Amino acid sequence: MQITRLILLLFAISLLSSCVRYRDLLIFNEGPPFPQGVEKVEADFQLKVQPDDILYISVHTLEEELSKPFNLLQGGNVANLGGNVAQNPLIGYLVDPSGYIDFPGIGPLKVGGLTLEGVKQLVLQQLAPYLKSPVVRVRFLNFRVSVLGEVRSPGVLNFTQQRVTILEALGLAGDITDLGRRDNILVIRETNGQREYGRVNLHDRNLFKSPYFYLKQNDIVYAEPAKARILTVADPTRRIAPWVGLVSSVLTLALVLTR
Numbered sequence: 001m002q003i004t005r006l007i008l009l010l011f012a013i014s015l016l017s018s019c020v021r022y023r024d025l026l027i028f029n030e031g032p033p034f035p036q037g038v039e040k041v042e043a044d045f046q047l048k049v050q051p052d053d054i055l056y057i058s059v060h061t062l063e064e065e066l067s068k069p070f071n072l073l074q075g076g077n078v079a080n081l082g083g084n085v086a087q088n089p090l091i092g093y094l095v096d097p098s099g100y101i102d103f104p105g106i107g108p109l110k111v112g113g114l115t116l117e118g119v120k121q122l123v124l125q126q127l128a129p130y131l132k133s134p135v136v137r138v139r140f141l142n143f144r145v146s147v148l149g150e151v152r153s154p155g156v157l158n159f160t161q162q163r164v165t166i167l168e169a170l171g172l173a174g175d176i177t178d179l180g181r182r183d184n185i186l187v188i189r190e191t192n193g194q195r196e197y198g199r200v201n202l203h204d205r206n207l208f209k210s211p212y213f214y215l216k217q218n219d220i221v222y223a224e225p226a227k228a229r230i231l232t233v234a235d236p237t238r239r240i241a242p243w244v245g246l247v248s249s250v251l252t253l254a255l256v257l258t259r
Contacts, residue, residue, distance in 0.1 A: 024226065027182060031205040045214040046115040047140065047162045050192065051099060053217065054092040054141040055111070057123060061134050069105040070127060070134075092141040105130070116140070116162065145215050147173040149223035150180030164215045166200055170223070176202075180223045187212040188220040 023029060049055065059070040072091055093101040099112015106126045111119045116138045123136050143159045152174025166185065176182055182202040189196050189212070198212040207213055215221070 024182065025178060027202040028205050028207070030201070030203040034205060045163045046117070047143070047216055049095055049099070049111045049114050049116075049119060050217070051095050051097045051112060052142075053095045055095065055101065055119065056092045056137075056139050056141050057103070057119070058137045059123070059127065059131070059134050060137075061131050066131060067134060070103070070131070072104065140217060143217045145169050145218075146220045147223075148220065150177050150225045151175065151223050152177055165213055166215055166221060167202075169215055169221055176223045179226050181226050182223075184224055186220075186222040186224065187215070188222070189216060190218060191216070 028034075059067045061067040072093070093103070095101055095112060099110055100108045101111055103109045103123070103126070109122060109126065111122065114122065120136050120138045123138070124134065127134050127136070139160065140162060143162060143164070145157050145159070145164065146155070147157060147169050148154050151170065154173060157169055157172050166187070170176060170185075185200040185202065187198040187200060189198065198210070200207065200210055200212050
């Protein structure tokens with residue numbers, strides 16, 4: 001009889017330790033249903049250049065000798081460094097606090113507040129008196145996002161493209177753990193010397209309309225721990241809760257076999 005009571009007690013403890021609900025692990029399970037068929041994407045994910053950004057700008061022409069004076073590297077080819085462009089930030093143009101870069105052969109250029117396409121058109125305009133039909137490539141070298149908190153692989157992510165969503169960033173960080181909150185993701189963003197804080201609810205089907213769905217350079221994404229995680233840290237005895245369930249199962253089996 002005492003063994004039976006012990007088994008029931010252990011089983012009750014194991015049930016109480018299960019604090020994460022199934023619906024808390026889902027995404028896109030709240031709000032109006034998704035529309036049927038194709039939906040037009042109306043989102044502006046074009047990043048704008050800010051102070052302290054690092055830009056890679058290369059200039060090419062049919063006669064490479066003519067374009068050399070307008071490149072930081074000969075021919076504008078970063079392959080000479082033997083690495084990915086995003087892994088060699090020192091070869092780019094650092095945007096000063098006033099939004100200017102010092103472009104070789106031309107001089108200071110005001111690029112702050114422009115998109116990458118805007119920077120490209122500005123460089124083409126300045127090169128028109130010197131080069132015929134040049135090809136200009138522009139990209140960010142410092143587009144990085146920090147993903148912290150209750151994710152499987154927290155850290156800093158580097159991107160070469162400028163279209164990055166919060167879902168992509170979380171996916172590259174290994175996704176939110178079972179003990180992380182999906183309804184209150186914090187996004188910290190700095191723009192033009194100002195810091196803003198946004199919240200993202202992954203349960204909400206209107207997530208795609210959030211101004212924080214598309215990430216920007218140097219964003220910080222933080223996944224908060226759920227209450228179950230907090231209780232586990234606060235009460236070390238909860239760490240053995242899964243083992244309690246296993247032990248109770250073994251004792252139950254032993255009791256059945258001994259009868």
